[in-house]
Amino acid sequence: MNRRSIHSYTWIPKWSTKDGAYAAERAAAFGYGQLVVPIRDHDSIEPAAIAALCERAGVRPVATSPLQVDNDISSTDPEVHRRGVERHCAALALARDMGADRMGGILYSAFGKASKVPSDANFQAAADGLRIVAERAASYGMLLALEVVNRYESNLINTAEQAVRMVKLIGADNVRIHLDTFHMNIEENDLLGALELAMPHLGYFEIDQNHRGRLTEGSIDFAPMLRRLKAADYRGLIGVEAFSSAVSHPDITAGVASWRNLFDHGDDVARDGQLLLDQHGL
Amino acid sequence: MNRRSIHSYTWIPKWSTKDGAYAAERAAAFGYGQLVVPIRDHDSIEPAAIAALCERAGVRPVATSPLQVDNDISSTDPEVHRRGVERHCAALALARDMGADRMGGILYSAFGKASKVPSDANFQAAADGLRIVAERAASYGMLLALEVVNRYESNLINTAEQAVRMVKLIGADNVRIHLDTFHMNIEENDLLGALELAMPHLGYFEIDQNHRGRLTEGSIDFAPMLRRLKAADYRGLIGVEAFSSAVSHPDITAGVASWRNLFDHGDDVARDGQLLLDQHGL
Numbered sequence: 001m002n003r004r005s006i007h008s009y010t011w012i013p014k015w016s017t018k019d020g021a022y023a024a025e026r027a028a029a030f031g032y033g034q035l036v037v038p039i040r041d042h043d044s045i046e047p048a049a050i051a052a053l054c055e056r057a058g059v060r061p062v063a064t065s066p067l068q069v070d071n072d073i074s075s076t077d078p079e080v081h082r083r084g085v086e087r088h089c090a091a092l093a094l095a096r097d098m099g100a101d102r103m104g105g106i107l108y109s110a111f112g113k114a115s116k117v118p119s120d121a122n123f124q125a126a127a128d129g130l131r132i133v134a135e136r137a138a139s140y141g142m143l144l145a146l147e148v149v150n151r152y153e154s155n156l157i158n159t160a161e162q163a164v165r166m167v168k169l170i171g172a173d174n175v176r177i178h179l180d181t182f183h184m185n186i187e188e189n190d191l192l193g194a195l196e197l198a199m200p201h202l203g204y205f206e207i208d209q210n211h212r213g214r215l216t217e218g219s220i221d222f223a224p225m226l227r228r229l230k231a232a233d234y235r236g237l238i239g240v241e242a243f244s245s246a247v248s249h250p251d252i253t254a255g256v257a258s259w260r261n262l263f264d265h266g267d268d269v270a271r272d273g274q275l276l277l278d279q280h281g282l
Numbered sequence: 283m284n285r286r287s288i289h290s291y292t293w294i295p296k297w298s299t300k301d302g303a304y305a306a307e308r309a310a311a312f313g314y315g316q317l318v319v320p321i322r323d324h325d326s327i328e329p330a331a332i333a334a335l336c337e338r339a340g341v342r343p344v345a346t347s348p349l350q351v352d353n354d355i356s357s358t359d360p361e362v363h364r365r366g367v368e369r370h371c372a373a374l375a376l377a378r379d380m381g382a383d384r385m386g387g388i389l390y391s392a393f394g395k396a397s398k399v400p401s402d403a404n405f406q407a408a409a410d411g412l413r414i415v416a417e418r419a420a421s422y423g424m425l426l427a428l429e430v431v432n433r434y435e436s437n438l439i440n441t442a443e444q445a446v447r448m449v450k451l452i453g454a455d456n457v458r459i460h461l462d463t464f465h466m467n468i469e470e471n472d473l474l475g476a477l478e479l480a481m482p483h484l485g486y487f488e489i490d491q492n493h494r495g496r497l498t499e500g501s502i503d504f505a506p507m508l509r510r511l512k513a514a515d516y517r518g519l520i521g522v523e524a525f526s527s528a529v530s531h532p533d534i535t536a537g538v539a540s541w542r543n544l545f546d547h548g549d550d551v552a553r554d555g556q557l558l559l560d561q562h563g564l
Binding site: 113114115116117118151152155158159185186187188189190191210211217218219245250253254257258259260 | 395396397398399400433434437440441467468469470471472473492493499500501527532535536539540541542
């Protein structure tokens with residue numbers, strides 16, 4: 001199994017079956033065996049067509065699924081919490097049908113800037129909900145990967161340490177941690193230390209520059225972390241992610257706040273990632 | 283003139299005259315000659331009392347003034363734009379009366395996550411509005427300092443390069459650039475290169491760790507930038523800033539998304555900053 005993954009938004013403005021076919025083809029052209037397919041608007045997801053386009057290109061889809069404030073699985077309001085679990089279960093079925101063997105992203109809370117410090121009860125609610133979702137995922141032979149994100153995208157899990165605590169609280173074999181260097185660079189005391197801490201539970205390591213643009217231009221030095229992954233004989237996915245206002249649809253730009261044109265074409269990002277991973281034998 | 287500044291929120295939950303007196307006293311105890319006083323709710327600002335408490339402690343206030351979406355100076359809606367200019371002029375009078383000789387912060391747009399990529403017209407509107415505000419500031423013998431912030435706090439000026447462009451477009455002698463390492467760490471290709479670029483216009487250099495907690499714990503190495511400031515014989519302000527959920531009022535925590543307890547008491551931050559600046563002879 002090729003463990004290299006790349007986000008479809010590297011090339012296309014927003015997910016659609018038509019544009020997705022192009023992204024899958026470009027991903028494969030640069031040696032990526034997996035392509036991130038965001039499940040946002042469930043009605044617009046065509047699992048069979050996605051399975052077909054991925055198979056045609058020779059890539060496997062990696063599903064992500066965000067929550068909103070009205071279906072926040074970390075909410076202590078039973079209705080809101082329940083809607084979060086249900087949304088995730090519905091997304092899991094779509095992911096399975098498109099041929100994905102994992103679902104990731106900010107699975108543990110709403111996506112977006114929060115309004116207050118989370119309570120222990122919020123953390124527990126997320127764990128209880130995700131235990132149910134993990135069981136469903138296991139019945140499909142799928143993994144869950146919890147993405148650690150920065151303070152502006154969630155208040156619940158901003159560090160590897162918090163993610164490890166959550167994984168232990170859920171206590172399911174098929175729950176992994178997803179680290180993304182863009183977010184780590186904002187929240188961690190020490191990037192390599194955070195990787196070390198998450199390593200026993202790591203299922204996705206995403207290379208993303210400090211400004212989310214070209215991987216070769218930016219302040220994060222990926223080399224020490226990539227060397228560590230190689231030394232640990234890490235078997236999970238390694239992903240590449242980048243956003244540019246020149247590529248993204250205004251909705252996506254607004255979602256991730258990528259106001260600047262940081263690259264004109266995704267091929268440049270894909271090539272940077274390919275060279276970087278080749279260099280480290282990953 | 284002591285050029286060391288520290289944010290009052292290092293110690294107090296939210297600005298009030300009473301809590302401000304304590305922050306001023308602690309700032310002075312650690313050798314900071316200037317204290318950041320945020321001007322948010324104009325009605326609650328008591329300029330004469332602030333001037334008195336600062337004089338008593340032996341510090342000078344550094345005023346900051348944010349804008350909201352309904353008084354965004356970068357708006358192309360003439361009414362919204364006009365309200366931005368008016369708000370800044372009102373804040374300037376308060377700042378002058380409290381004894382500040384400068385006003386800074388995100389002066390060029392609304393504070394908070396934007397919804398779209400700004401246009402050239404937005405950039406021009408901000409410059410035109412700030413030219414008027416700068417003239418008013420000059421008549422008070424005051425400086426303006428434009429803070430470069432990350433993508434989640436404004437869409438208009440996220441890099442030193444954009445700030446230089448704005449300063450040149452305004453074309454007033456009393457407009458300076460304010461760099462903050464927390465924001466630079468998210469947006470700049472290279473922190474030292476960004477400092478170099480801004481240097482001819484720099485009026486405020488703020489030391490702020492990648493997670494905004496203790497200065498001694500985090501991934502940003504301040505040393506190369508501090509050495510560069512020393513070598514350049516930089517004469518502007520050098521500030522220290524940090525936020526912790528254990529100190530901040532919930533409104534402030536929500537504003538800056540500081541969900542974690544990153545220090546229990548501001549004295550620890552102030553001491554870190556003092557040692558760091560002493561070390562570099564700044």
